[in-house]
Amino acid sequence: MKKSAVTIILIALLCCVLLPTLSACDTASTASGTDKLYVYNWEDYIAPGMVKEFEAYYFEVTGRRLEITYTTFDTNETMMTKVLKGDANVDLICPSEYSIEKLLLAGCLENHQDIYKDIKPELDRLNAEGQNITLSGMSSLGNGDGNIIPDIMEVIRPMFGALDDGKGNVYDMTEYMVPYLWGTLGILYNTSVVSMEELEEYGWGVLWNIQHNEELENKILMKDSVRDSYAAAVFYMYENTVYNRGVHKLPDGISPTYNKPYAELTVQELINCTDDAVLNAAEVALTEQRDHISGYEVDFGKDDMINEIVYADFAWSGDAMWAIEDGGYDEETDTYQLGYYVPPIASNIWYDGWVIPKTVRNKLAAMLFIDYMCRPMSGIQNSMEVGYSSAVSKELMRADEDVCAFIEENDYDIDEYFDDEARYPEINENLGVMRDFGSANESLVQMWQRAKSGNGISVSLWWILLVIVLLIGIVVGGYFLLQALKLRPRKLKADKSDLSSDSGQDIG
Amino acid sequence: MKEKSLRKQFRLTKKVFGVPYILFLLLFVIIPLVLILVNAFLDSNNNLTFDNFKVFFTSSSSLTVLGNSLLVGVITTLICIIIGYPIAYILSKMSSGKILILLYVIPMGVNFLIRTLATKAIFIALGVELGMGTVIFGMVYNYLPFMIMPLHTTLSSIDNSYMEAAQDLGADKATVFFKTTLPLSVSGIISGVTMVFIPTISTYAISQLLSNGKIFLFGDSIQLSFEQGMYGVGSIMSIVMLVFVLLSNFIMNKFNRQGNAARRSLW
Structure with missing residues (x-):
């Protein structure tokens, strides 16, 4: 044994x-045998034919077959946990800016210029055979911005240009990453319930329904995502402070992180501020918001908006574009069922970029893939399919005949497409970029948990319990009362019934 | 001679068939449990620490969430008994009860996620506001069969002659029920309560779907911790949950032994 x-x-x-x-x-x-490339990207974040197209391109350029294994993740956190624990054996990842920062500081990423040196001999060989591979679309190789929108690079450089990991290494993120898609955070709203005047006057407050629109009460969706909802709370408090509204202002006093009064912080500083005072104020705002909204989502918001189950949704620009297009359109009055509004006072600009982790095996294919994604045609195809704006320069796309033909094929007017402010907003200092919170993330998650569970156990729940207990009490009490009443006039029989109950217990 | 003894040792006995099962348990139950236990004492840089305990037991948020979950579990279980017992009792009295019980069991064949999504669609179509009420409805709907099944088995296996004897001795219908049927079905009630209470305190998909994430239970909390890479705190929460499961199992067993009713329950 x-x-x-x-x-x-x-x-x-x-x-x-x-x-x-x-x-x-x-x-x-x-x-x-065949070459392999492991790509790790967001769900639904690439044009469906793109992977096959690149495989064909790779074959054409190198003469070798390529097999792409394409896996997806649904949140930055899932992806980061996997990569940091060393469980992701991939060649290419497409994270958001703040998680690129975290991965970079953890030493998980390869410098594109180093990789370029490694593959240079092979590129030279291929070019000698008549190919023309320049990788000029990439912005990370130290020769200009490539095909990427210069304004976006301008946002990245001052913020992530010199990241110090505290161990003497200084990283320049632009050498490790090429932007892919980008967008903003805003309010997706139903045009027949929420008016433009309301949005312009109340801005982010619409998500708290501070205008007391009765139709909107309990018909708002927030994001079930810590970072984004925190950002919304901060924008809301900033707005309240600037407009001097009576509720949910930024805390008084001076921020220990920036040595400035909270009211004077810029959007950029606020969105990344994890001071206890701001966290507490945000918790109050989010807890109160819970009473005015329908719930938290990350995936069904678009559908609920189109089906008019809710009338306002805190949304990413691409999701909003997608929903507006799929929603109704009244030809007579030329109005769409849904609209997207970014309060000009404060919002978030985010971007996702291609990075190459240390686990890379097929360096050539990884670099070629990034370069391929920077082509105007790839940019427009992805953008059209996914809804988010491509980081490929607008001017380059406009100048490309194929791109223009493709846009018209999809029933868009070229000028209208590129001038749409929801798609290509003006990039200014009112759009903040998120950074990694580092160790402060844990207190943020705790705050989010408290806000989501509301003010402890709701009173109604105690009422339900009380009613059930009462109900049981009445049934049991009633039974004993009944028995007592029955026993009184028939006292002689009492012995008998006792006897029967005794025997019953014996058998049991 | 030696060969023979070897062959004798490798005889195909009943024990051999247990080996795959034991292996399975070891790989997918014991090892994960050990991993959780280890993770509970590690911080994000894999150093030994007790901070995770401090974080969990001193934060009001996690304790509130835990309280919420327990309360929801208790309410669901009580409602399940109140609804389930009469149904099981009536069905056990009917000659066609065995067929009718299928009506309660067949929906269990449909995946609970599909059922919950369908419930949500119905609530939305009816214009019911999603919240605590809908969550409790969804839980009761999902776990009611687990209450009815053991109750029905126990009730229908009680020998009718006990009831007849009680009636012969002069007890009226109510007395017969409370003095014979109810005590004899205690084991069924206990296994029913175990089957309902333990899954409800750890549930999270139902609460998330039927309240649009507004009702935040312990299961959601664990999921959030792991998603955010807070493995230590998440592991502690899992351990706390495990303790509750073991505790309720232990209490139920105690009850069961005291009741000492017929051990003919299906479960």
Whole structure:
């Protein structure tokens, strides 16, 4: 008996040892035969044909077949946890700015210029064979902005240009990342319930329904995402302070992080401020908001807006574009069912970019893929499919005949498409960029938990419990009362019934 | 001679068939539990720490959420008993009860996520505001069969002669029920309560879907912690949940032994 137990444990241990080696064998064997590329991207974040198109391009350029394994993630946090724990064996990732910062500081990313040096001999060989690979679309190789919108690079440089990891390494994010898609945070609203005047007057307050629009009460959706909802609360408080509204202002006093009064902080500073005072104020605002909204979502907001289950949604620009297009359109009055509004006083600009992690194996394919994504045609295809704006320069796209033909094919007017402010907002200092919160993230999550669970146990719940207890009490009490009443006139029979109950218990 | 003894050792006995099961348990139950236990004592840089305990037990948010979950669990279980017991009782009295019970069991074959999404669609179509009420409805709807099944099995297995004997001895209908049927079905009630209470305190998909994320329960809290990479605190929460599961199991077992009713319950 003991022996068998030992064997079982041995076998189990053997399994544990064997499993990783088996999977290691799997990856090693791929070195020969067709080339492989492992891409790790957001869900629904690329034009469907793009992967196949690139495989064909790779074959055309190098003469070798390529097999792309495309996996997806749904939040930055899931992806980061996987990459930081070393579980993601991939060649390319497409995270958001603040998680690129975190991965970069953790030393998980490769410098594109170093990789360029590694693949230079092979590129030279291919170019000598008649190819023309310049990788000129990439912004990370130190020769200008490539095909990327210069304004976006201008946002990135001052913020992420010199990241110090505290161990003597200074990183320039622009050398590690090429922007892919970008957008803003704003309010997706139903045009028949929320008026433009309301939005212009109350801005972010619409998400708190401070204008007391009865139709809107309990018909608002927020994002079930810590960073974004915190940003919304901060914008709202900033707005209240600037407009001097009576509720939910920024805290008084001086921020210990910036050595300035809170009221004087810029949007950029506020969005990344994790001072206790701001966290507490945001908690109050978010807790109160809970009583005015329908709930928190990350995926069904678009559908609920189109189906008019809710009338306002805190949304990312791409989701909003997608929803507006899918929603109704009244030809007579030329009005769309849904609209997207970014309060000009404060909002967030975000971007996702391609990075190459240290686990990269196929460096050539990874670099070619990034460069391919920077082509105007790839940019417009992805942008059209996903809804977010491509980071590829507007002017380059406009000048490209294929792009113009593609836009018209999709029933858009070219001028209208590129001049749409929802798609291409003016980039100014009122749009803040999120940065990694570092260790402060934990207190933020705690705050979010408290805000989401509201003011403890709701009173109604205690009422339900009380009613149930009362109900049981009445039934049981009533029974005993009934029995007592029955027993009184028939005192003689009492012994008898006792007897029967005793026997019942014995049997049981 | 030696070969023979070897062969004798490797005889295909019943025990051999247990080996895959034990292996499975080891790989997918014991090892993950050990991992949770280890994670509970590590900080984000894999150093030994007790801070995770401090974070959990001193923060009002996690304790409130835990309280919420327990309360929802208790309410769901009580409602399930109140609805489930009469149904099981009536069905056990009917000759066609065995067929009718299928009506309660068949929906269990449909994935609970699909059922919950359908419930949500109905609530939205009816214009009911999603919140605590809808969450409790969804929980009761999902776990009611788990209450009815063991109750029905126990109730229908009670020998009718006990009831007849009680009636012969002069007890009226109510007395018969409260003095014979109810005590004899205690084991069914207890297994029903276990089957409902334990899953409800750890549920999270139902609460999230039927309240649009507005009702935040312990399961949601654990999920959020792991999603945010806070493995330590998440592990502690999992352990607390495990303690509650074990505790309720222990209490139920105690009750069951005291009741010492017929152990013919299905579960």
